[in-house]
Amino acid sequence: MKKYLLFLLLCTGEYAFAQQLAPLTVEKIMRDPKWMGVAPTNLRWTADSKTLYFNWNPENKAKEELFKVSATATKPIKAAEKEDEKLLSLNYTYNTDRSLGLIEKSGDIYLQNFKNNKETRLTSTQERENSPVFLTNGNIVYQLGDNLFEVDLKSAETKQLTNFVKGKKAGRPEARPLTEQDTWLKAQQTELFDIIKKRNAETRSGARGGRGRSGATSADSKPLKELYTEDKFLNGVTISPDGHFITYKLTTPAQNNHSTIVPNYITSSGYTEDIPGRTKVGENENISQGFIYDTQKDSVYAIQTATIPGIKDLPDYLKDYPKELDSLKKKNADRPVNFFGPIWNDNGSTAIVVATSTDNKDRWILKLDASTGNFSLVDRQHDEAWIGGPGISGFYQGNTGWIDNNRFYYQSEATGYSHLYVANAASGDKKQLTSGKWEVQSVQLSKDRSTFYLKTNKEHPGITNFFKISVNGGELVQITTMKGLNDITLSPDEKYIAINYSFMDKPGELYLQPNKVGAKAEKITQSTSAEFNSYKWRQPDMVSFKNRYGADVYARVYKSDNPHPNHPAVVFVHGAGYLQNVHFGWSTYFREFMFNNLLADNGYTVIDIDYTGSSGYGRDHRTGIYRHMGGKDLTDQVDGVKFLVEKYGVNPQHVGLYGGSYGGFITLMAMFNEADVFASGAALRSVTDWAHYNHGYTSNILNEPFNDPIAYKRSSPIYFADKLKGNLLMAHGMVDVNVHFQDIVRISQRFIELGKNNWELAVYPVEDHGFIEPSSWTDEYKRIFKLYENTLKK
Structure with a gap:
């Protein structure tokens, strides 16, 4: 019996070990991400800085729960739902000595006295009061609807300060010139009637009062000036601390714009339904004009x-x-x-x-x-x-x-x-307070206004840490030291920092540290699952190479322990354009990180490049794609392949690439304009013609199509579709409200008209720009893997 039990235990252990070493598959890594474990989110301190609350789901439940940890403890505990919400640090507007604070809650204004810890509700209405501020005289001002109101805290009197009126001022009808008959009749009236004589005399002397105008706040107060908004939108109403000036903006909505629609085919009704969409780049924009109302002179000027x-x-x-x-x-x-x-x-x-x-x-x-x-x-x-x-x-x-x-x-x-x-x-x-070939990524001024707290990448473009510096300048002092990405939530008393820290193969975890130089950061959470931890995720090589223009380009390289005899390689192209993915932290592209590990397990070398246009590297890198997207950002991918050939022994005849959104755009440009470098490519949710993308992003880089057609023609893949040689897979969600499905349909029609055969399109009827359904992710990446297996290894 003992031998049988021992045999059973050995078998069970071997089975568990085998399960742990089971190879990665697309089906495994593209499941609901909760299988990996759920990192803590929404960090917030209590007002007394003693407790940190956060959302977490360590037990992989249907939804995350509320947890808390003391500033001086290391073990988190589960909190009651909505526990201690009144204790949380709130975003008050303070008076000069910070003894009083104002805040809006659910559309009403509250006054907090920090000396006696007493809260007073100032408004209780069905309408929403908002944007409360203190004046230098101790009174407060808030906005209700379009207008500002002032509350005297001593007398409790509320006074309306503005009188915005929708529409145009009703002008008097233009007076026509008097005829001889008019003049005669007017004189006759004066001659015949004593009341006309009396009123004419009062008008000349100014003795007769007129009727009060609308907007008067009391019988003995001056009527409020009517501020007409015409047919424009009113916004940005702001009062100066002394109450002297009120500024506001009137915005004329863009005229004659053409909004797009996105058809939704998989609906509960069974009918195709249209999703209202954005406009395209180059459409008319809103036009705003700023105005100032001088309350003392009762006058308005632009x-x-x-x-x-x-x-x-x-x-x-x-x-x-x-x-x-x-x-x-x-x-x-x-x-x-x-x-x-x-x-x-x-x-x-x-x-x-x-x-x-x-x-x-x-x-x-x-x-x-x-x-x-x-x-x-x-x-x-x-x-x-x-x-x-x-x-x-x-x-x-x-x-x-x-x-x-x-x-x-x-x-x-x-x-x-x-x-x-x-x-x-x-x-x-x-005065310039910081300097060097690195970036200040966030700024927070201390409560006493003596110190700036900064997040910078001073040590390395891919490492962020927390620093402080005097407002007068001087030494930049480093507070956190962990190598990776450190995102900071500072306690209200500025004595503690909560850190969301991650490394290349370790998703974000919560750490606590005193806000002191040399203090140790204590780990609070352990979020990754046993299944996730059972695989030895790669820490990719962090490398840099010189591109053809002499600039440094940073990259991650995923090496294969057992390269395929063909020595194939894959280039992953991150999306968004202005985004950083080559860093020492956990990637927001976590699915792609796992897929790159899967590719390396199957004999591929993978490179992930922060190409020209990516964030984290300064102005020249950021703007290097101006007026030519698919220029330096594309040649960086080609130079990266050359680097792989020279340093990692990759076969230049067996290179593919893939990416989504901007990465999909680069993939198309690579397959068209660098066809001799890339044998196959997977372009996901790709922009195919920048003239059909949105205004805010595109006009920055390419100006507008009607003003700069040269930039659009050399930057849009649809103009180069005839150059396709290799094997191309395209994938796109049909309800993509960001990069519209129309983009991929238009380039598909170009391929059909050009007689191209070596392309295919996979469509996902229920997916927006960022896929949600695990089944869609799985189908998409199975197709990508099959493409590489069939084209790069044969």
């Missing part, structure tokens, strides 16, 4: 864009279109701009506006003279490609703010890398 330096400058690319350039020079018009702000200092003496040109070439930091609507320059960042980089944006104000009543901070790529600057709005002096 913000003057003409005072912005360089507002009439024209971009260099127009030199390729002499007629258009000459026409625009003659017009000599101001370029349209988007405004963010104003951002007022604490005492209300100075306002900063961040402005970006809609042609994406300029970003200005401007000091606003609110009494006139004119600007003076604090900083101008100009880029003949397009403005961008960490902390810099054309879609929001970026990482900006006041240190004190004179100093304003912002980020700029002036040196070629995004760094932190401080400008003195009074003197005009500017």
Whole structure:
């Protein structure tokens, strides 16, 4: 009996070991990602900084649950659902000494007194009050509907400050000239009636009062000025801290645009239903105009864009279109701009506006003279490609703010890398606080405004850590030291940091650390499953090579322990264009990471390249694709193959590539324009013609189709479809609202008309741009693997 039990145990152990060493398959890695384990998310501290809450699912349940851990502990415990929500740190707006805070909850305004820990509800209405702020006189202002209201905390009196009126001002009918008959009748009336004589006399003396206008707040108060919004959208209503100026924007909606539709074929009704879609690049944009209401003078005037330096400058690319350039020079018009702000200092003496040109070439930091609507320059960042980089944006104000009543901070790529600057709005002096061939990726000002906390990739483009530096400049001090990606959530008292830390083969886990130099980070969670841990995931080689232009290009290489005799290779091309995937952390492309391991297990060498246009490497790398997508970003893939041939012994006749979205676009361009390098390719959810993509992304890089057709024709795969030689697989979701299914249909028609035979299209009727269903992922990647097995090993 004992021998039998021993035999059974040995057999069971061997079976378990065999299960652990079972080869990777597409079916295994493309299951619901929960099989890998679920990492902690949504980290948030309590207001007293004693406890960290987070969402987690260590037991692989149907949905994640609420957990908490003490700032000084290492073991998390499960919390009751919605436990201690009142204790969580909230995003208050503070008064000057931070003794009081304002916050909106469910459409009502609450006042928090931090000295006695008392909360007072200020509004309780069916309508939504929002955006509460303190004035320097101690009163508060909030917005209700379109209008601002001021509350005197001492008297509890509420006063309306603005009177926005939809539509146009009803003007008096234009008076027609008086005829002789009119004049005679008017004189007769005065002659006959005493009441007419009396009223005429009162009008001349001003003694007779008129009727009160709409918007008056009380019998003894001055009627509110009517601020007409006409047929425009009102937004950005902001009051200065002293209550003197109210700024707002009126936006004219884009006219005559053509919105797209995406047909949905698999519906519960059984009928095809249309999903409303976006517009395409080059459509008309909304036009905004900024205004200032001077509450003391009771007058309104427009913000003057003409005072912005360089507002009439024209971009260099127009030199390729002499007629258009000459026409625009003659017009000599101001370029349209988007405004963010104003951002007022604490005492209300100075306002900063961040402005970006809609042609994406300029970003200005401007000091606003609110009494006139004119600007003076604090900083101008100009880029003949397009403005961008960490902390810099054309879609929001970026990482900006006041240190004190004179100093304003912002980020700029002036040196070629995004760094932190401080400008003195009074003197005009500017100071660069950080420098080097690395990027500041996030900025947080300490509560006492003495220190900046930064996330940077100073050590290596693929490693992020947490640093601090004085607002006056000086030494950059490193706080976290773990090699990988470190995303930080700082406690409200700034004594602790919660770290979402990951490494190449280790998904994100929660760590806690005192916010001190040299402190140790303690691991709190263990999230990966036993099945995930049973496979020895590769830590790819982190390499760099010089591309043909002499620039450093970084890559991950997945080596095969048993290369196939053909020594085949596959290039994985990440999506998004401006994204970083060659780093020491866990990839957001986790399915592709696992698939690359599967390929290496089956004898392939795989390379994953942060090609030109990727993030993390500064301005020149970011904008190297300007006016030619499929240029340097494509030749980087070719140069990467050359690197594999020279350093890893890859056979140049047996190379394939694959990628999704932007990666799918590069795959198509590679199969067309580098057909002698790539034998096969899988293009997933690919852009095939940039003139059919969206405006915000595409116009940055290629301008607009009607303004710069040269850029679109050399950047769009559909124009090169006749050059296809190798074996091409295309895959696309039919309800893709990002890269529309129309894209892949149009290029398929080109292949049909060109008589191409070596291509196929797999369609996924229920999938959007990012696939959801494991069955779709599995089918797609089985096809990719089959393509390589049939073309790169034979």
